[in-house]
Amino acid sequence: MFSAHRFKRSRRWLRQLAAAVAVGLVGGGVLSLAGDFGATQWVLNGVERRALAHHSTLADRWGLRLLYTALRLGGRVAYPQAAALLTHYCEGQGDTLRFDARPLLRHPEVRQALRLHKPGITFRHQQSAGPFYVVRRTDWALYYAFDLLYIKQKANSIVFYDKYFFQPLARRSYTQYHFGRVHCRLNDGLIHVAYPQAKPFVVYGKVPVAHPVALARN
Known part of the structure; x- marks a missing residue:
């Protein structure tokens, strides 16, 4: 006999599977062409709510992995x-x-940050960021990569570096994503639900230059 309890469990599993499929469709670009009327954000809100309660499902993990895989593969072009x-x-x-x-040395706002001897630059436009240079308009390509990039000017080189990591889930730090006509925000900590083995690391770039100060003035 099919009990009411088993029916509820089956219905819950179907909802979770539908959520995973929806996230996967967005990640794969299927819904990005026509828009989703807020459905994607609704799904992600549910995934986040369960993660915060330590009740993430297998469907949540699958869906998030599909989404992050799509971001990684699609991002190789954009x-x-x-x-x-x-x-x-x-x-x-x-x-x-x-x-x-x-390539950063050709970026006009990076050059301005160098000219002003700022200790770093944030590529997301905001009111202020302490001692760091703030771009006048968000540079999405660099924002998705670095957000905040530290700068160290030396005698014969310029060093750019940052500690790359995603905030914990409970911090409720969000990043805005655009998939065609679908716009949503994603809790940074959800990446740890999909990839528990993810680790912070330092990203480092050094450019030898003869005269850093003169370069910044050009």
């Missing part, structure tokens, strides 16, 4: 630097990751 850092984090190696920082 945001290659961000995709490389995200992959390194998810793999949980924890080793310092070196990157080619030379």
Whole structure:
């Protein structure tokens, strides 16, 4: 006999499976063409609520893995630097990751930060960020990669570095994502539900220059 308790469990499993499929569809770009009328955010809110209560389901983990995998694969085209850092984090190696920082020297606001001798630059536009330089308009490619990047000007080089990590789930730190016409915000800590082995690491880029001060003035 099919009991009411078993029926409730089956219905709960179907909801969880539907949530995983919905997250996967967004990650795969299926819903991004026509929009989802807030359904994606509703699903993610449920995933976050269960994670905060330590009740994440297998469907939640599958759905989140699909989503982060889509971010990593899709980002290779639109945001290659961000995709490389995200992959390194998810793999949980924890080793310092070196990157080619030379393109940063062509960025007008990075050059302005150098000119003002700022200790770092945040690529997300905001009211203020302490002693750090704030861009006038959010640079999504660099924001997804670094958000805040520290700067150290030396005699013959410029060093860019940051500690790459995602805030804990309980911190309720959110990142805005855009999948075509689908806009949603994602709790940074959900990545640890999908990838418990993820580890922070240092990202480091060094550019040799003859005269850093003169470079900043150009």
